[in-house]
Amino acid sequence: MAVLNKTYNHVSYLWDDEKANSLGDDQVALLIYRSNILGADLRITNYGGGNTSCKTIEKDPLSGQDVEIMWVKGSGGDIGTLTKSGLAGLYVDKLRALKNIYRGIEFEDEMVGLFYHCIYDLDSKAPSIDTPLHSFLPFKHIDHLHPDAAIAIAASKEGEKITQELFDGQIAWVPWQKPGFDLGLQLKAALDENPGIRGIMLGGHGLFTWGDTAHECYVNSLEVIEKASTYLEENYGKKRPVFGGQKIDSLEPEKRKDQAAAIAPLLRGLASSYKRMIGTFSDSETVLQFINSNDLDKLAPLGTSCPDHFLRTKIRPLVLDISADHDLTDLSSLKLHIGKLFDDYRLSYQEYYETHKRDNSPAIRDANPVIILWPGVGLFSYAKDKQTSRVASEFYINAINVMRGAEAVSEYVPLPLQEAFDIEYWLLEEAKLQRMPKEKPMSRKVALITGSAGGIGKAIADKLAAEGACVVLTDLDADRLKESVKDFGKDTAIQAPLNVLDQSSIASAFKAANLAFGGVDIVINCAGLAISKPLPETxxxxxxxxxxxxxxGQFLVSKEGVKILRAQALGGDIINIASKNALVSGPNNVGYGTAKAAQVHMSRLLAAELGPDKIRVNVVNPDAVIEGSKIWEGTWAAGRAKAYGISVEELPGHYAKRTLLNEIISTEDIANGVFAFVGGSLSKSTGNILNVDGGVAAAFVR
Structure with a gap:
């Protein structure tokens, strides 16, 4: 019988006995199961935060003897999505024997390379810096988590005292220290000095808990977090109002989104002065309580405490000093003011780097803020892709929770700046960054595609997403749109109903793009229809x-898109999907051919006008795209077959035979044509036409 309803008020009990029992005595599988359900609750730990382990007895392939093996989350993984491939399997005796050659805390980094000499499972993920924190503890199952409630206590001035009293001495305290081999030894010492304890609190950092079985470990973790959470809840507002009370009022929800969407492209452009960034916006109650409070000016400059937080958020946010209801109709004057705030932030970050750098520190990284707070409106975060941007936002919200809790029970204490710098510019952290896979060609780009619920538009969205872009699917067909967006991950695509003849509908779609991704880089006009009739019947x-x-429609969508492209000042692309019919006459086609010719000429005009803004405008001309194309679902196919005196079934062959290459054109071919323009290879090309038609000589551009 599954147990799914054990009651906690601040964490979710997700252990399913039926599921766990199906794993039998496979302790590694139970570790993965435990890790996944822990990671499913963001109150327990955030994406990429914390690590888990178990110890098993395995046969040594060399000696045939039974040996103890530790399976621990590898470097850069996430417990919520952990699989066997994300674990490192290491000999416990070899890991513990490393203390015999450990030369002291100033030689911490050299120990990481030695972890590789302790590997048992040759398919192991790279061992993380936290490996020794698990290896020196004797327990079969161990959780190292970063719950907001525990870190709030760990990051408070009286954290050690509170921990001792709250848990009746059952949770030991180890003061803040950068993760590494020495910290592992300190955990073992804390256990030796406090036999029988159920966990250890790491000052400013997080929590270690354990158990003899995966379930015991899981329940122990939940109970400790629940107790810490309850303690904080009992103290909110007891000593003083939360965050010193409310200073300003928030705008109404829709007005907040209007303001956020209007300013997001400007912020994105400024935040992308080093490299283009993708944005996320949040106006959750937690965010609003903090940014509207009296304590914002006191706490925001202090920075975050937990390394997992500030590695993703930078040590401090940028706070906008403009009123929530500021008129954003004209961004030009505001850009000067906010630009100065960004300049000041970059100078401050440069000073932080110069003041705290070591002789061997890596070069300074992007000095732009990751987190931007706008009192009365919300939180903006900017990072290399949507997932990283979203996670940065989530981590800063974690940091807000930590500050709220610490201030409720004591006084919030951030990490000293030197300690923070030594984590941020740690050579091991730099090595991890250097191991990151190469970015895809469309990474950091956002494309809005009209008519993308199916056919050519959907193929373009598929192609750009596969190459790393975020995509905004738009279409008149809301039901088809909902189905199409399911083909993409949550950090890749959003849907927005769009009628290309309704200015408010167009504005709403771009607003959705700004809120989801911070702006738009590529506008693709693909929405269309086709009517084939002779002149008397037209x-x-x-x-x-x-x-x-x-x-x-192309005019209205492009006009709205250009507002955003200019606000970002990052250049961009407009791609118009026209037709071979724009260049060569065909029978019974006066309305369609004329409109397509107008699309092409408008593209030339816009290319000439927008060139100074580094906005490229190009055209892809398909011809006879039948399979998967929506226009062939109506009367168009019958009309064209009639014009050529053939049957509808004969059309694909007819079109292929009239091309120089004798090829049938697919929606994917058109998508590849779009990618040719926006993928980076043709960044100095504008006002051009790319025919993707198999070679129709009459349509050669001349």
């Missing part, structure tokens, strides 16, 4: 519909 309504959707 009605005024047909003519108006074609020219409205294809020409006016």
């Amino acid at each position: 009605s005024e309504a047909d003519w108006d519909l074609l020219n409205d959707v294809l020409v006016k």
Whole structure:
């Protein structure tokens, strides 16, 4: 019988006996299961935070003897998504024997390389710096977690005293120290001095708990976190109002989003002065309580305490000193003011680096803020991709929770700046950054694609996402749109209903893009339709519909997109999906061909106008894309077959035979054509037309 309803008020009990029992006595599988359910609750630990381990008895492949092996989360992993491939398997006796050659804390870094000599499982993930923290403790299952409630106590001025009293001496205290071999030895010493304890609090850092079984370890972790959380809750507002009380009021929710969407591209552009960034916006109650409080000016400059936090958020945020309801109709004057705030932040970060750098410190990194706070509105975060940006936002919210808790029971104490710097510019951290995989060509880019619930538009979205871009799927067909977005990960795509003839609908779609990703880099006008009739049968309504959707729609979407591209001042791309019919006449096609020709010429005009803004405007001309294309679902196919005196079934072959390459064109071919323009190889090309038609000689551009 599954047990899923054990009651806690501050954490979720997710252990399922049926699931756990199905794993039998496979302790590594139980470790992975325990890790995943711990990581599923962000109150317990955030993405990439903490690590877990277990110890098993295995046969040594060389001696055949039974040996103790520790399985621990490897470097850079996440317990919530941990699999066997994310573990490092190491000989426990070899790890512990390293203390015999340990030369002292000033030689910490050299120990990490020696972990590789202790590997048992040749498929191991790279061992992390936290490996010795697990190896010197004798317990079969160990959790090292970063719950906000525990860190709030660990980062408070009276943290050691509170820990002793709250847990009746069952949780030992180890003062702050950078993770490493020496800290592992200190954990063992704390255990030796306090036999029978159930865990250890690391000053300013986090929590160690353990158990003889995976379930005992899990429950122990939950109970300690629950007790710490309850203690904090009982003290909120007891000594003084939370964060010193409210200083300003928030805007109403929709107004907050309006303001955030309006300013996000400006902030993104400034935050991208070193490298282009992807944004995230949050206006959660936790964020608003902090940024609207009397204590914001006191606490924000102090910086975060837990290394897992500030490695992702930088030590301090940038706070905007403008009113929440500031008129954002014209961003030009505001850009000067906010630009000065960014300049000051960069200078401050440069000073932080110069003051605390060591002789062997890596070169200074991007000096722009990661976290930007706007009182009354919300929190913006900017990082290399959506996942990193979202996680940075989540970690700063964790830091807010820590500050709130610490201030409620004592006084918040951040890490000394030198300690923070030594973590941020740790050579081992730099080595981890250097091991990161090469970014994809479209990484750091956001593309909004009209008509992308299916057909050519969906193929373009698929291609750009596969190459690393974030994509905004837009379409009139809301049901098809909801299905299409399911093909993408949550950090890759969003959907936004869009009618290219409705200015408010267009603005809403771009607003969604700004809130989700911070802005837009690529606007692709793909929405369209096709009507094939001879002149006498072409009605005024047909003519108006074609020219409205294809020409006016391209005009309205491009106009709105350019506002964002100019606000970011990062350049960008507009790609217009036109047609071979824009260049060569065909029978029974006056309305469609005329509209497509207008699209192409508008592209030339926009390329000439937007060049000084480094905004490139180019055209991809498909022809006869039948498979997967929405326009062939209506009467277009029958109309074209009639024009050529053939059956609908004969159309693909007919179109292929008239090309120089004798090829049928697919939606993926058009997507590849778009990628050719936006993928980086043609960054100095604008005003150009790329025919993807198999080679129709009459449509050669000349």
